[in-house]
Amino acid sequence: MSTGKINVTADNIFPIIKKFLYSDHEIFLRELISNAVDATTKLKQLSRMGEAKGELGDLTIKVEIDEANKQLRIIDRGVGMTAEEVDQYINQVAFSGAEDFLKKYEGKLDGADIIGHFGLGFYSAFMVASKVEIKTRSFKAESNEAVHWICEGNPEFNLEIVEQEDRGTEIILHISEDSEEFLKDSRIGELLDKYAKFMQVPIQFGTREETVTEGEGDDAKEEKVTVPHIVNNTEPAWTKSPSELGEDDYKQFYRELYPMTFEEPLFHIHLNVDYPFDLTGILFFPRIKPNMEIQKNKIQLYQSQVFVTDHVEGIVPDFLTLLHGVIDSKDIPLNVSRSYLQNDHNVRKISSHITKKVADKLEELFKADREDFAQKWNDIKVIIEYGMLSEEKFFDRSKKFALMVNSDNEKFTIDEYLEKVKENQVDKNGETIVLYAANKEAQHSFISKAKGKGYDVVILDSPLTSHYVQKLESAYEKVKFKRVDADTIDKLIEKDEEISSALSDKQREELKEAMEANVDKAKFTVRLENMDSSELPLTITVPEFMRRMKEMQMTGGGMMMGELPESYELIVNTNHPLASKILEAEGDFKSNLIKHATDLAMLQQNLLHGEALTNFIHRSVDSL
Numbered sequence: 001m002s003t004g005k006i007n008v009t010a011d012n013i014f015p016i017i018k019k020f021l022y023s024d025h026e027i028f029l030r031e032l033i034s035n036a037v038d039a040t041t042k043l044k045q046l047s048r049m050g051e052a053k054g055e056l057g058d059l060t061i062k063v064e065i066d067e068a069n070k071q072l073r074i075i076d077r078g079v080g081m082t083a084e085e086v087d088q089y090i091n092q093v094a095f096s097g098a099e100d101f102l103k104k105y106e107g108k109l110d111g112a113d114i115i116g117h118f119g120l121g122f123y124s125a126f127m128v129a130s131k132v133e134i135k136t137r138s139f140k141a142e143s144n145e146a147v148h149w150i151c152e153g154n155p156e157f158n159l160e161i162v163e164q165e166d167r168g169t170e171i172i173l174h175i176s177e178d179s180e181e182f183l184k185d186s187r188i189g190e191l192l193d194k195y196a197k198f199m200q201v202p203i204q205f206g207t208r209e210e211t212v213t214e215g216e217g218d219d220a221k222e223e224k225v226t227v228p229h230i231v232n233n234t235e236p237a238w239t240k241s242p243s244e245l246g247e248d249d250y251k252q253f254y255r256e257l258y259p260m261t262f263e264e265p266l267f268h269i270h271l272n273v274d275y276p277f278d279l280t281g282i283l284f285f286p287r288i289k290p291n292m293e294i295q296k297n298k299i300q301l302y303q304s305q306v307f308v309t310d311h312v313e314g315i316v317p318d319f320l321t322l323l324h325g326v327i328d329s330k331d332i333p334l335n336v337s338r339s340y341l342q343n344d345h346n347v348r349k350i351s352s353h354i355t356k357k358v359a360d361k362l363e364e365l366f367k368a369d370r371e372d373f374a375q376k377w378n379d380i381k382v383i384i385e386y387g388m389l390s391e392e393k394f395f396d397r398s399k400k401f402a403l404m405v406n407s408d409n410e411k412f413t414i415d416e417y418l419e420k421v422k423e424n425q426v427d428k429n430g431e432t433i434v435l436y437a438a439n440k441e442a443q444h445s446f447i448s449k450a451k452g453k454g455y456d457v458v459i460l461d462s463p464l465t466s467h468y469v470q471k472l473e474s475a476y477e478k479v480k481f482k483r484v485d486a487d488t489i490d491k492l493i494e495k496d497e498e499i500s501s502a503l504s505d506k507q508r509e510e511l512k513e514a515m516e517a518n519v520d521k522a523k524f525t526v527r528l529e530n531m532d533s534s535e536l537p538l539t540i541t542v543p544e545f546m547r548r549m550k551e552m553q554m555t556g557g558g559m560m561m562g563e564l565p566e567s568y569e570l571i572v573n574t575n576h577p578l579a580s581k582i583l584e585a586e587g588d589f590k591s592n593l594i595k596h597a598t599d600l601a602m603l604q605q606n607l608l609h610g611e612a613l614t615n616f617i618h619r620s621v622d623s624l
């Protein structure tokens with residue numbers, strides 16, 4: 001037996017482990033199990049190369065809780081370690097790295113960076129254990145000679161040569177008082193599900209009951225037997241080649257990933273690259289309804305089937321965080337902080353590669369079956385529009401298949417649509433005006449006005465619309481988007497023809513004053529327009545620029561202009577007979593006329609509510 005001092009100058013490594021890694025205590029289990037998985041896969045490789053002799057036997061890794069003795073044990077039948085290896089890998093290496101690190105970064109540490117980076121993986125056990133034992137016998141050992149190492153969370157360790165029948169390593173954690181949650185079946189079960197669900201070697205945690213049928217025909221009997229409970233699927237779908245998988249396998253995998261989600265994904269993208277970096281994975285396009293609370297953090301990041309994180313913002317482009325699925329890459333560092341990951345060269349390459357793949361897949365779907373793609377459009381447009389807004393390259397790719405859907409539910413690509421409306425929606429300045437509505441029902445009267453003029457109206461109802469149209473305007477020359485209720489139809493698409501007014505300048509002046517005296521001036525700007533006498537007498541519009549800024553502020557971005565006030569234009573058609581009638585009227589009758597006509601315009605914009613609506617109804621009844 002020997003005792004020794006772990007190779008570290010200060011006694012400080014243990015407090016550091018505990019303190020800096022505080023927020024993420026649970027990852028100790030991932031560290032220890034992935035060590036066990038590594039040891040097992042190494043053994044398999046050595047055996048294939050003929051360096052490990054004999055039968056390997058059952059290689060299942062076991063996780064055991066011994067609540068009475070307050071122990072958690074992780075047992076593998078992998079390569080094991082000799083005494084020299086324990087000394088080299090456990091006593092020395094871990095700390096020499098940590099020591100340099102501490103010197104360099106003293107005082108400015110974000111603890112998550114330490115682990116892993118410096119081979120502290122195994123030592124993360126001390127976040128939850130007051131004492132850790134390693135019992136290990138190397139596959140190289142000729143006899144039953146094994147090593148027993150004990151450390152009580154201080155730099156002194158104990159190393160003893162013992163006998164052990166079986167090859168492999170057993171890690172025994174004496175769980176400390178403040179970490180007793182890790183002695184609970186449910187907690188460990190949950191962690192195994194989180195971190196080990198797809199690890200490469202079978203992991204057993206307890207047992208479960210299974211019903212088996214004994215005998216055949218009439219003699220068949222059902223019997224309950226107890227079998228080992230294997231917590232992981234060692235060959236998840238993404239590790240297979242796409243040619244081996246059918247549509248149902250992908251759907252099955254989706255359910256495996258999200259057992260609590262009942263909606264099926266719309267389609268998937270199988271990522272499979274080995275050059276210039278290693279990347280596999282399956283991404284799913286979920287159904288996203290406009291205005292629905294968008295769910296992020298559904299993509300899981302793995303490194304060689306070991307779960308790393310499901311907070312992938314900054315790692316994959318933001319718009320892709322709306323997708324679901326798995327990304328696995330050996331090139332993703334396991335244990336580093338988010339800021340480190342975001343700046344990692346490989347991670348950035350991976351991210352732009354994924355963007356490209358997603359665009360490829362969408363284009364392929366569009367080309368292969370445009371009808372089907374168009375049907376899915378409504379469910380995927382938020383993701384695509386989001387992508388087009390945030391990634392220039394994705395924009396360039398997507399503009400070929402992003403669709404415009406008009407009020408008659410006809411679907412066009414952007415180019416097709418611009419071509420279509422060029423015929424009669426070019427204004428006097430040569431700009432093509434795309435008229436759009438956010439809501440077919442609410443803006444019905446505006447839409448039908450536009451259509452009455454022979455114009456077309458697209459429906460843009462995603463929460464990103466104002467950003468999206470802004471983006472399209474900057475990408476396409478001489479194209480402007482205007483919402484149908486942003487102005488009167490003649491002003492939306494201004495042509496050369498001028499309509500003269502039936503009123504004199506003086507009458508116009510009087511009319512304006514009368515209107516202003518009877519409406520809320522803070523809310524409405526009164527504007528007189530000479531329109532066709534068949535047009536409505538009063539129309540309320542929401543100026544395009546103000547509305548867009550307001551919407552963009554709500555969804556992030558846009559100019560910061562403080563709280564934008566509610567503001568509308570009240571447009572009076574001077575050629576409507578009502579204009580003259582207002583001019584001629586006197587006293588209460590005059591103001592009632594104005595109020596009533598204004599209320600009608602508000603109704604058209606769905607702005608009449610509460611007391612104003614009640615008053616309107618009473619006034620209407622009285623006049624019947």
Ligand SMILES: Nc1ncnc2c1ncn2[C@@H]1O[C@H](COP(=O)(O)OP(=O)(O)OP(=O)(O)O)[C@@H](O)[C@H]1O
Pocket residue numbers: 031035036039076078079080081089090094115116117118119120121122123169334
């Ligand atoms: N269960 C085990 N069986 C065999 N060797 C092990 C086992 N656990 C740890 N080791 C050895 O100890 C070394 C140090 O382990 P540790 O977890 O600290 O770092 P790592 O696994 O090398 O790196 P990291 O965990 O940061 O990815 C391992 O590289 C391995 O050689």
